[in-house]
């Protein structure tokens with residue numbers, strides 16, 4: 001946006017226009033704060049600009065505050081998406097599609113029967129309507145190959161899908177209308193003493209009461225510069241989009257470490273891989289071909305569907321896996337919100353409300369699970385400096 005921010009003061013400046021940065025900006029604007037988002041490249045240039053959009057719950061076993069938070073987030077996301085849609089007149093591609101999990105051994109069947117039992121207490125289906133049940137072998141055979149699920153399958157109705165790019169575009173539209181969103185401009189530094197936000201293109205000065213680093217994997221070197229600790233790294237993943245007409249009402253499948261997610265626009269996404277070591281952030285033909293080959297084995301309907309596009313992204317991954325959300329140690333006004341490994345789209349709106357509850361005296365958000373908080377990530381959990389760098393070129 002060619003808006004001049006020069007000389008302006010904001011309550012909140014955010015580095016990064018991915019799902020975390022935009023969700024926090026949206027929550028802050030709703031609180032009446034004056035907000036500026038700076039995106040180094042363009043909206044969705046990072047890990048959030050992908051194809052998959054799986055919104056998947058944790059299993060209803062060994063329940064803990066993180067699972068409770070995610071359950072609550074997934075339960076409230078539909079209302080959040082519908083509100084956003086009515087505010088902007090745009091579509092997020094959200095649908096509660098449910099998910100199938102094939103069971104390949106007797107052990108897995110026994111295990112999931114126990115989980116189904118536990119879900120009665122944790123998911124409370126009578127009240128929430130979210131069910132987790134074990135279905136006999138051969139169920140959903142029109143979609144999931146019976147050979148892939150010889151011991152039956154789990155059918156759960158909490159899982160949903162969203163179009164990552166459409167969701168980002170909807171959030172960005174709201175932010176442009178009510179705040180400031182500047183693309184092509186990186187935050188290079190925030191001076192706590194003066195509140196000055198120093199940005200890459202020499203424009204300025206810009207001032208902010210608080211600064212949030214929500215710049216994905218690029219936040220880790222920045223956090224190291226600020227705190228001396230390396231709390232995460234980038235990890236590459238890939239996905240592929242096929243033409244999938246008439247598949248849009250089918251559930252998502254999680255099998256063999258892969259997701260198959262039908263979308264509302266006549267496409268179906270398959271992802272993702274996890275590559276700790278990578279040459280660059282572009283899709284590798286070999287890896288995406290492999291994704292399709294593996295998916296066709298358990299989902300034969302995908303065979304021969306034309307490939308529309310392949311995509312790769314580098315997602316932020318904290319060493320402790322859970323996202324890092326909160327004020328950086330040793331700082332008064334500098335925060336980080338990053339690193340939601342695989343679950344970001346499902347939780348970002350609630351994590352944003354929680355963070356706003358800490359930042360703004362007028363906001364009241366839910367409590368964050370302890371494992372999302374800085375205390376969990378810094379200190380003994382940090383890796384030595386040279387282990388935490390991006391693995392580009394490794």
Ligand SMILES: Cc1cc2nc3c(=O)[nH]c(=O)nc-3n(C[C@H](O)[C@H](O)[C@H](O)COP(=O)(O)OP(=O)(O)OC[C@H]3O[C@@H](n4cnc5c(N)ncnc54)[C@H](O)[C@@H]3O)c2cc1C
Nearest residue numbers: 016018019020040046047048054187215216237238344345
């Ligand atoms: C293949 C793949 C599939 C995935 N599938 C799913 C899924 O199905 N469901 C799910 O929930 N999650 C999924 N994820 C994970 C999810 O995409 C990430 O967890 C999430 O996008 C992280 O969001 P973010 O906002 O923290 O970071 P990003 O989306 O990476 O955003 C960071 C942004 O900051 C910008 N930036 C960098 N430095 C600066 C700076 N100094 N100043 C300003 N801007 C800066 C970048 O350009 C970028 O746009 C997947 C990831 C991959 C790679």
